[in-house]
Amino acid sequence: SNSTAPIVIIGSGLAGYNLAKELRKLDAEQSLLMITGDDGRSYSKPMLSTGYGKGKTADELAMNTAAGMADQLNMTVRTNTRVTAIDVAAHTVSINDETVEYSKLVLAWGAEAVGPRIEGGAEDRVFSINDLEDYAAFRAVADGKKRVLIMGAGLIGCEFANDMTAGGFECEIVAPCDQTFPTLLPAPAASAVQAGLEGIGVKFHLGPLVSRIERDGEGVIATLDNGDTIQADVVVSAIGLRPRTQLAADAGIKVNHGIVADRLLQTSAEDVYTLGDCAEVEGRVLLYVLPLMASARALAKTLTGTPTEVSYGVMPVSVKTPACPVVVSPPPAGDAAGRWIVEQEGNDVQAEFRNEAGDLLGYALTGAKVANKVALNKELPAIMP
Ligand code: FAD
Numbered sequence: 001s002n003s004t005a006p007i008v009i010i011g012s013g014l015a016g017y018n019l020a021k022e023l024r025k026l027d028a029e030q031s032l033l034m035i036t037g038d039d040g041r042s043y044s045k046p047m048l049s050t051g052y053g054k055g056k057t058a059d060e061l062a063m064n065t066a067a068g069m070a071d072q073l074n075m076t077v078r079t080n081t082r083v084t085a086i087d088v089a090a091h092t093v094s095i096n097d098e099t100v101e102y103s104k105l106v107l108a109w110g111a112e113a114v115g116p117r118i119e120g121g122a123e124d125r126v127f128s129i130n131d132l133e134d135y136a137a138f139r140a141v142a143d144g145k146k147r148v149l150i151m152g153a154g155l156i157g158c159e160f161a162n163d164m165t166a167g168g169f170e171c172e173i174v175a176p177c178d179q180t181f182p183t184l185l186p187a188p189a190a191s192a193v194q195a196g197l198e199g200i201g202v203k204f205h206l207g208p209l210v211s212r213i214e215r216d217g218e219g220v221i222a223t224l225d226n227g228d229t230i231q232a233d234v235v236v237s238a239i240g241l242r243p244r245t246q247l248a249a250d251a252g253i254k255v256n257h258g259i260v261a262d263r264l265l266q267t268s269a270e271d272v273y274t275l276g277d278c279a280e281v282e283g284r285v286l287l288y289v290l291p292l293m294a295s296a297r298a299l300a301k302t303l304t305g306t307p308t309e310v311s312y313g314v315m316p317v318s319v320k321t322p323a324c325p326v327v328v329s330p331p332p333a334g335d336a337a338g339r340w341i342v343e344q345e346g347n348d349v350q351a352e353f354r355n356e357a358g359d360l361l362g363y364a365l366t367g368a369k370v371a372n373k374v375a376l377n378k379e380l381p382a383i384m385p
């Protein structure tokens with residue numbers, strides 16, 4: 001490895017910047033270069049789905065500029081610069097024709113929004129909102145308009161529906177599943193969130209797919225595969241996120257659902273590490289902030305000479321749907337034998353996932369029951385001790 005070259009971090013999201021901050025706590029001098037495809041502003045991505053409710057524009061959500069962060073963290077930040085290839089043997093990354101050396105490389109390039117494949121020629125009115133620039137572009141088009149069609153009834157679709165309703169929009173959700181949060185919540189909890197959102201005016205079309213979106217004056221008309229049509233001014237696609245893996249795979253780095261890493265966050269390539277939404281750590285792809293914070297702390301130690309395995313404790317997800325608050329700690333996928341035990345009063349649901357022996361493996365709480373998370377967290381096993 002080339003030890004005089006900088007540690008290169010690709011990506012300026014929460015993973016990249018938290019790692020840089022943790023590194024600087026341990027080593028003030030180590031040469032650091034961040035390369036990012038966006039403008040490098042520091043912001044908290046979860047705030048993208050509370051912007052209307054809190055009355056924050058994209059500019060107001062930005063906490064610092066790339067130059068400000070570079071100053072604060074004594075590093076170089078190259079903005080609007082996409083890495084196009086990695087050569088793990090030579091310890092270099094390419095930016096088109098330019099070659100940049102690294103001593104250690106950190107892939108923190110996140111996940112991309114899955115693009116809907118929709119016919120009809122109105123693609124320019126369909127928005128994915130997965131970073132600050134997406135959010136700014138959406139607001140530029142949506143502000144002053146009224147009707148939003150949201151594709152997807154998962155965490156992000158439901159959060160946007162709640163937030164945009166708070167911002168004065170009329171929201172309709174279309175998703176080809178029979179409940180909200182199809183992968184995250186048991187049915188009674190999902191129904192409670194749906195009822196909460198319906199209570200503030202959100203309309204749901206669960207089951208059909210959007211098959212066509214056409215221009216209709218300034219707005220669009222969407223046709224569902226059950227024949228229904230919906231008129232809207234603008235469309236938000238929230239149908240899923242996919243860890244970015246292609247450049248890693250092209251470089252011969254092992255990928256699965258995400259970029260495969262061990263608990264040192266090391267990939268299959270020497271001196272190449274990964275964390276955040278692009279990483280699959282011992283089989284887990286967790287698209288949340290708490291895992292990347294834990295990863296940033298461990299990886300900073302490893303990169304400064306103290307190999308440190310990351311551990312994930314109890315990390316429940318709070319869903320930002322004030323119309324019906326939700327806290328969920330999903331049972332581990334696959335090997336979790338057990339069943340949901342549900343208590344319900346109206347939209348207040350307490351669902352506990354327990355195994356035969358009665359051990360708590362996961363839970364979902366809605367409405368007033370979210371207050372019980374503190375007690376349940378004490379009973380839950382760590383996600384990756
Ligand atoms: P990103 O923030 O996506 O950063 C990736 C970076 O890599 C970007 O700077 C990008 O420009 C750069 N990049 C990509 N490709 C290249 C390339 N080839 N070359 C150079 N740079 C590149 N999590 C929670 O825990 N709680 C919440 O309440 C919550 N709410 C959310 C709400 C919304 C609307 C969304 C979208 C997500 C939410 N999440 C939440 C998830 C959380 O925000 C993410 O897990 C986290 O922000 C991921 O950070 P990251 O740094 O890994 O990725």
